[in-house]
Amino acid sequence: MRALPWIVGGGVAAYVLTRSRTASSPAHPVALAPLSGRWVWPVPRWNGRAPVISDGFDSPRAGLPRHGGVDLMFARAATDPFKVGTPNGSKGCVMPDGLSAVAASDGVVWSASQTPQGFAVVIDHTPVKAATFYTHLEKLLVAPTMSAKSGERVRAGQPIGVIGASPLDGEHLKHLHFELWLGGPSDRIDPSSLMRGWETITDPNALVARNxxxxxxxxxxxxxxxxxxxxxxxxxxxxxxxxxxxxxxxxxxxxxxxxxxxxxxxxxxxxxxxxxxxxxxxxxxxxxxxxxxxxxxxxxxxxxxxxxxxxxxxxxxxxxxxxxxxxxxxxxxxxxxxx
Ligand SMILES: [Zn+2]
Structure with a gap:
């Protein structure tokens, strides 16, 4: 599998390095044209409830670089059983155990590996010049690989891992950290405006289990x-x-x-x-x-x-x-x- 000339460095390894940069991520205030192909939110619906962005792109982090992606959870409902301060709940948001993260669009798994922040996956969406990055997974549902050596293809909405928490996060709050790269890990953009046009899908695993x-x-x-x-x-x-x-x-x-x-x-x-x-x-x-x-x-x-x-x-x-x-x-x- 050829290396992608437009992905700078080695995917996740490069990502981890760029996280320690002191400069903040470049801002991309321009209105983006929708990407071609089918795009879905990388967190499926849970009991019919659509995910939300619980922490946005570029938000400041005490003692850390600014946020390079968006965090995805579910808005807390009055009936949710999860206590605040547990891995399943913050004041405003919740994340159940065992929910799958899904591929945002069709592509090839560029990397899938363990990192200090949990299992992470990068999907290359060539011919669309974009890659997506998912982390804090507690389990991979694709084969581990680097530089797309496995050649594993995924479809939009296909489960790629189980959503967990970052081992580096003192609160161990479960959520999916998601990034959209238009050039490589050094060129990640705020995906929120594009995501407004993306579908949310029913949890594919829940459907299989239920049916x-x-x-x-x-x-x-x-x-x-x-x-x-x-x-x-x-x-x-x-x-x-x-x-x-x-x-x-x-x-x-x-x-x-x-x-x-x-x-x-x-x-x-x-x-x-x-x-x-x-x-x-x-x-x-x-x-x-x-x-x-x-x-x-x-x-x-x-x-x-x-x-x-x-x-x-x-x-x-x-x-x-x-x-x-x-x-x-x-x-x-x-x-x-x-x-
Ligand atoms: Zn995050």
Whole structure:
């Protein structure tokens, strides 16, 4: 992989050296034309919440050079559980554990390595004459490399590392430090005006975990015939997942060793709630709401062998943590509908 003539020095190594310069970063007050290609915020949405710049470019730092990039976190909401002064929260901002930083645009990983400030990644966006720099990662999700030797290509929005804190930061506050270089580490610019035109994406890892590789589909209104793919579950073994249409929250995971259609569709038969059908399976007076309005949920299903269905259900409950499944719940009862 050829070296990029316009990247001065050795990427991260050069970056670390330039951080100790005494001169402040050059100001770029000119209005920048949008960069070509797809550009996304390098921090994805978290629970639907878009990231914010928690500390801007060129902000003064006591005893340190001025800020060479932007710090990205989430604006604190009243319901956030993170205490001020913990790695997950400052007074105004929060950062959850385990969130991925993503590539801001398509490119080649120029460097990915450990630095005193945590793992750092530089992505070269050639043919766009720009590179991006990400640091304070606690884990790399791309192969370690220098001078693009790995040749690893990334796409806009692809996870490149897990957001952590700088080991040099006394507060250990988790955040992503992000820089945009138009020439090299000595020519970093304030990316904030460009970022106003960039998309924010849904956390790709969260989506994979939440969907568990399933395709969720609507199942029509109460009184409609069930769609063909639901009717095809008659007499089959497998698992199903029910999620709330609006919030996308997984509400229930179930299985059947041979009556997948009946076991699934009983969740949409409101007479069961009226008759207290579910009560026997749970603690006295506890109604976990196992009957759902058909037009308010989506369903996914997967066939298994009869012997595997319960194991698969347990695995999915552990993984998806559905809202309404109770731990230690009895196996679904195979019974005859009483009318
Ligand atoms: Zn920073």
């Amino acid at each position: 568990a590789g399933f395709t969720y589909r609507a199942i029509g209104e109460s009184g409609d015939a069930y769609p063909e793919w639901i009717r095809a579950l008659k007499g089959k073994a497998g698992v199903y997942v029910i999620r709330d249409l609006e919030s996308r929250e997984i509400v229930y995971v179930g299985s059947s060793a041979g009556r997948l259609y009946d076991t699934l569709t009983r969740h949409f038969q409101t007479w069961r709630r009226w008759k207290g059908f579910w009560r026997g399976q749970y603690g006295e007076g506890h109604d976990p709401g196992l009957t759902y309005p058909r037009n308010a949920v989506e369903v996914a299903a997967r066939l298994t062998t009869p012997a595997k269905s319960l194991d698969e259900e347990m695995r999915l409950i552990a993984r998806l943590k559905p809202r309404d499944n109770l731990i230690g719940q009895v196996e679904p009862v195979e019974e005859v509908i009483p009318f």
